[in-house]
Amino acid sequence: MCNPPFYGSREEVLRSADAKELGPSAVCTGTDNEMITDGGEAKFVAKMVKESKHLKTRCRWYTSMLGKLASIVDIVAMLHEEKVDFHLAIRDGVLTWGLD
Numbered sequence: 001m002c003n004p005p006f007y008g009s010r011e012e013v014l015r016s017a018d019a020k021e022l023g024p025s026a027v028c029t030g031t032d033n034e035m036i037t038d039g040g041e042a043k044f045v046a047k048m049v050k051e052s053k054h055l056k057t058r059c060r061w062y063t064s065m066l067g068k069l070a071s072i073v074d075i076v077a078m079l080h081e082e083k084v085d086f087h088l089a090i091r092d093g094v095l096t097w098g099l100d
Contacts, residue, residue, distance in 0.1 A: 002048065002064040008040035041066055042074040049082060050077075 007013045013035060017028065028035070035037050045064050052062050066072055079086050 002045075002062070004041045004044040004048075004064055004066075006041045006067040008038065008043075009036060012036075012040065012094040013089045025028050040071070041068065042071040045071070045075055046078050049078065049084060053082070 007016070010032060013028075013032075039046075041064075045066065048062060048064060052059065066075070076086070
């Protein structure tokens with residue numbers, strides 16, 4: 001189970017914060033190490049999917065949260081390329097998706 005770093009750089013973190021209306025309880029307290037990884041969340045999860053193909057006898061399922069819609073588009077394209085089955089569902093107005 002994974003909640004990956006969402007951002008690919010410190011600049012991306014700042015651009016995202018500037019685009020939001022932040023309330024007092026919405027202050028981000030994560031460290032750069034927790035929030036930033038090369039390529040952002042899409043690359044992080046893509047690596048997870050590729051690793052899962054090699055570890056499929058050692059782990060039954062993988063799950064990850066994504067924070068950006070653009071990442072879903074990238075991941076779905078990669079899943080098609082890797083021939084990984086997946087499904088989408090909308091429950092209570094929330095888009096969820098699963099990989100088989």
